[in-house]
Amino acid sequence: MQISFTLNGRPTTVEVEPATLVAELLREQLSLTGTHIGCDTSQCGACVVHLDGLPVKSCTLLVPALDGATLLTIEGLQGAPGSNRMHPMQEAFREHHGLQCGFCTPGMLMTAVALATEKPDLTEADVRHGLEGNICRCTGYQNIVVSVMAGAAAMNAAKGE
Amino acid sequence: MKPFAYHQPDQIPDAAKLLTSIEDSKLVAGGMTLIPTLKQRLANPPALIDLSKLGHLKGITDDGDSITVGAMTPHAQVAASKLVQTKIPGLAALASMIGDPAVRSRGTIGGSVANNDPAADYPAGVLGLGATIVTSTREIAADRFFLGLFETALQPGEIITAIRFPLPLKAGYAKFKAPASRYALVGVFVAKFADGVRVAVTGAGPGVFRVPPMEMALSENFDPSAIAAIKIDNDGLTSDIHAEADYRAHLVTVMAKRAVDAALS
Numbered sequence: 104m105q106i107s108f109t110l111n112g113r114p115t116t117v118e119v120e121p122a123t124l125v126a127e128l129l130r131e132q133l134s135l136t137g138t139h140i141g142c143d144t145s146q147c148g149a150c151v152v153h154l155d156g157l158p159v160k161s162c163t164l165l166v167p168a169l170d171g172a173t174l175l176t177i178e179g180l181q182g183a184p185g186s187n188r189m190h191p192m193q194e195a196f197r198e199h200h201g202l203q204c205g206f207c208t209p210g211m212l213m214t215a216v217a218l219a220t221e222k223p224d225l226t227e228a229d230v231r232h233g234l235e236g237n238i239c240r241c242t243g244y245q246n247i248v249v250s251v252m253a254g255a256a257a258m259n260a261a262k263g264e
Numbered sequence: 265m266k267p268f269a270y271h272q273p274d275q276i277p278d279a280a281k282l283l284t285s286i287e288d289s290k291l292v293a294g295g296m297t298l299i300p301t302l303k304q305r306l307a308n309p310p311a312l313i314d315l316s317k318l319g320h321l322k323g324i325t326d327d328g329d330s331i332t333v334g335a336m337t338p339h340a341q342v343a344a345s346k347l348v349q350t351k352i353p354g355l356a357a358l359a360s361m362i363g364d365p366a367v368r369s370r371g372t373i374g375g376s377v378a379n380n381d382p383a384a385d386y387p388a389g390v391l392g393l394g395a396t397i398v399t400s401t402r403e404i405a406a407d408r409f410f411l412g413l414f415e416t417a418l419q420p421g422e423i424i425t426a427i428r429f430p431l432p433l434k435a436g437y438a439k440f441k442a443p444a445s446r447y448a449l450v451g452v453f454v455a456k457f458a459d460g461v462r463v464a465v466t467g468a469g470p471g472v473f474r475v476p477p478m479e480m481a482l483s484e485n486f487d488p489s490a491i492a493a494i495k496i497d498n499d500g501l502t503s504d505i506h507a508e509a510d511y512r513a514h515l516v517t518v519m520a521k522r523a524v525d526a527a528l529s
Contacts, residue, residue: 159370163299
């Protein structure tokens with residue numbers, strides 16, 4: 104079937120079997136390998152992308168769900184237009200050592216951006232509750248939580264500019 | 265996954281017709297249970313019937329003395345609804361505890377109720393509040409809907425369109441979750457109405473069930489202390505790698521007390 108959607112700001116049309124997962128489409132057909140597949144059982148969150156602004160696990164999403172929708176992947180995350188900088192959440196992860204091996208990081212970032220967008224005044228408890236669906240097997244949660252708090256604050260500050 | 269045909273009807277009668285005419289076809293709402301099932305090849309339906317184009321099934325409406333939640337409404341929308349937070353805060357709290365944010369973006373109330381997983385959260389809220397399941401053909405009271413392990417009163421070709429919740433005086437939900445899956449090891453929903461209290465338990469047995477002794481005690485005195493000494497029978501409760509039946513029975517009392525606390529706060 105033919106599916107048309109907006110991928111990281113660009114109109115995109117693909118020809119694909121309905122029994123295809125969005126994670127497979129991204130990685131194998133569109134060569135966007137920033138979206139990781141960690142568990143393939145909806146547990147780990149390494150494959151989180153934003154579908155119409157909401158965080159979803161792309162390993163548990165069939166491609167027909169993309170039809171007419173807007174999809175944002177880790178490759179589409181960026182700082183202020185023209186700034187040539189990373190997204191404030193990405194900068195916070197770098198600044199606060201929010202990653203070790205980095206495998207879970209794309210999903211952590213996508214979930215974190217969604218959390219901070221939905222609730223600008225995040226508490227640490229909100230962050231820990233919100234990250235329940237993202238697993239870091241390096242167990243580096245302490246700095247991930249610190250990074251998300253700092254990234255959310257930076258996103259708020261950027262909004263005010 | 266094995267290949268399947270994909271249908272996206274925009275009218276309920278069309279969806280019902282596809283469901284009855286294609287043998288072993290499956291409805292897909294949010295897909296949070298069905299897609300993992302397909303990936304593990306535990307099911308190989310020849311066709312999926314996607315309900316997402318039936319747009320009028322999504323949304324929450326205020327009926328005055330009740331709230332109607334469309335079957336395709338995702339958990340995140342129920343959790344964030346000001347209407348639900350104001351009128352039935354216990355239900356909004358329940359929705360906010362399901363799975364994780366990504367699951368709550370996609371998973372729907374209709375899918376959860378139709379699937380009737382023995383450890384799902386919504387069946388406890390639906391039974392605890394004495395809600396009405398509205399389908400493509402009729403209305404079914406929650407007390408007659410949940411029939412046990414993944415089994416419901418739904419007939420072949422019947423599709424849930426909405427769940428209608430009466431407004432309680434007070435209601436609360438508490439769950440002890442399995443840490444990896446975040447399903448309820450035991451979850452208890454408590455709702456106080458003018459004519460009595462309802463207590464519904466999920467996770468503990470093969471299906472959601474009510475606890476009449478707790479309901480009677482709480483109708484007399486809506487306080488956690490009223491049920492502190494009531495322990496339910498282990499018989500028929502689930503024993504698995506996560507917990508033994510006697511531990512689950514113990515948790516029912518603990519979670520019921522916490523649910524009453526939540527309802528009172």
